[in-house]
Amino acid sequence: AQSVTQLGSHVSVSEGALVLLRCNYSSSVPPYLFWYVQYPNQGLQLLLKYTSAATLVKGINGFEAEFKKSETSFHLTKPSAHMSDAAEYFCAVTGTGNQFYFGTGTSLTVIP
């Protein structure tokens, strides 16, 4: 079975501070992991994905994530938060039946 857990439903950071959004996964097969971002009243947009080619994955808008098998984690980071980063972020893993399994999301607030 596959699942993801996102720790912290709400995260607040100051503008310019480090962003760290946590995702832990459970998978019975080698995992493929994704981070999506959802801006208000919009659909989900892919930020980055891990497909086993490299453990450190760089995505759009300065975000990156590191796959750590020993910790079953795929945390999302950005060195310096911008106001435009305020959004909902979802971690997801694909299952054996082609479905995506999403976490419950983390709402990021950036304080000016």
Place this chain on the structure above:
Amino acid sequence: NAGVTQTPKFQVLKTGQSMTLQCAQDMNHEYMSWYRQDPGMGLRLIHYSVGAGITDQGEVPNGYNVSRSTTEDFPLRLLSAAPSQTSVYFCASRILAGRNTEAFFGQGTRLTVV
């Protein structure tokens, strides 16, 4: 390239009414799916399809029907709307070339059942 297009964007229904949420994609993706998004619950899979004529249930299928007559279209039907179906609905598609391919999402349909 339009990607995944959902209509309508907003809808208010009365309890017991029926309606169809439309989803179309122009990327020739085999896999299409419907999710509902509720606060604190993330996205939950309603129904999915791996090709024309093939559909299957997801995590929360009750109260919803789907069909897939073409590769491009995957409508979601609510036969008798209930207030519990108030939610934001997303359609997504992806190519079936392995588990590492990403899903592309529509802009969503915000449904309120009163």
